[in-house]
Amino acid sequence: xxxxxxxxxxxxxxxxxxxxxxxxxxxxxxxxxxxxxxxxxxxxxxxxxxxxxxxxxxxxxxxxxxxxxxxxxxxxxxxxxxxxxxxxxxxxxxxxxxxxxxxxxxxxxxxxxxx
Amino acid sequence: xxxxxxxxxxxxxxxxxxxxxxxxxxxxxxxxxxxxxxxxxxxxxxxxxxxxxxxxxxxxxxxxxxxxxxxxxxxxxxxxxxxxxxxxxxxxxxxxxxxxxxxxxxxxxxxxxx
Numbered sequence: 001x002x003x004x005x006x007x008x009x010x011x012x013x014x015x016x017x018x019x020x021x022x023x024x025x026x027x028x029x030x031x032x033x034x035x036x037x038x039x040x041x042x043x044x045x046x047x048x049x050x051x052x053x054x055x056x057x058x059x060x061x062x063x064x065x066x067x068x069x070x071x072x073x074x075x076x077x078x079x080x081x082x083x084x085x086x087x088x089x090x091x092x093x094x095x096x097x098x099x100x101x102x103x104x105x106x107x108x109x110x111x112x113x114x115x
Numbered sequence: 116x117x118x119x120x121x122x123x124x125x126x127x128x129x130x131x132x133x134x135x136x137x138x139x140x141x142x143x144x145x146x147x148x149x150x151x152x153x154x155x156x157x158x159x160x161x162x163x164x165x166x167x168x169x170x171x172x173x174x175x176x177x178x179x180x181x182x183x184x185x186x187x188x189x190x191x192x193x194x195x196x197x198x199x200x201x202x203x204x205x206x207x208x209x210x211x212x213x214x215x216x217x218x219x220x221x222x223x224x225x226x227x228x229x
Binding site: 004033041042044048058090092103104105107109 | 119149151156157158159160161164216217220221222
């Protein structure tokens with residue numbers, strides 16, 4: 001079955017450490033996204049990528065970095081510069097970038113806890 | 116700018132009750148509108164969508180109509196079940212040039228009791 005795989009489901013880190021969240025899709029989608037979800041808030045866009053080797057900052061990119069070396073992979077690194085990294089992180093993809101009504105497909109998320 | 120406002124939750128209903136979750140939006144141009152559902156510990160799933168004014172999206176007994184005159188996209192279901200307990204997100208995608216960037220409301224938690 002095609003889908004988006006995020007791993008791990010739960011991740012624990014000490015403050016000051018960088019951590020990388022994995023996102024892999026086998027849907028052959030062009031565009032991929034990272035969102036952050038905090039309790040009682042909607043999703044906020046961190047980074048997105050429309051094609052391989054290209055990505056743009058979303059609304060809350062500070063303290064995060066991404067890469068898009070392969071179409072199917074879009075890992076997110078949460079750096080020590082992110083002041084409040086504990087959150088639920090969701091990866092998503094769409095089949096064709098630029099079509100404004102293609103719905104996003106989401107992975108099941110990674111819950112990151114930093115202490 | 117573009118934004119989405121949803122009614123605050125939690126919404127608590129008995130099984131078979133009628134559900135309405137209000138959603139209003141602000142947007143330039145002609146956005147597409149979506150409802151997503153999130154079950155505990157999972158990602159979001161598309162529930163329904165509407166791409167132009169007066170379109171009605173429907174799925175699994177849920178419906179929402181794109182009302183341009185009131186800038187609304189309220190979610191309704193005639194008879195809820197315990198299995199409908201989840202968080203519901205209203206979202207908009209700006210028109211051409213929005214590059215599939217969804218803008219989400221804060222979410223509304225629905226709890227249905229037997």
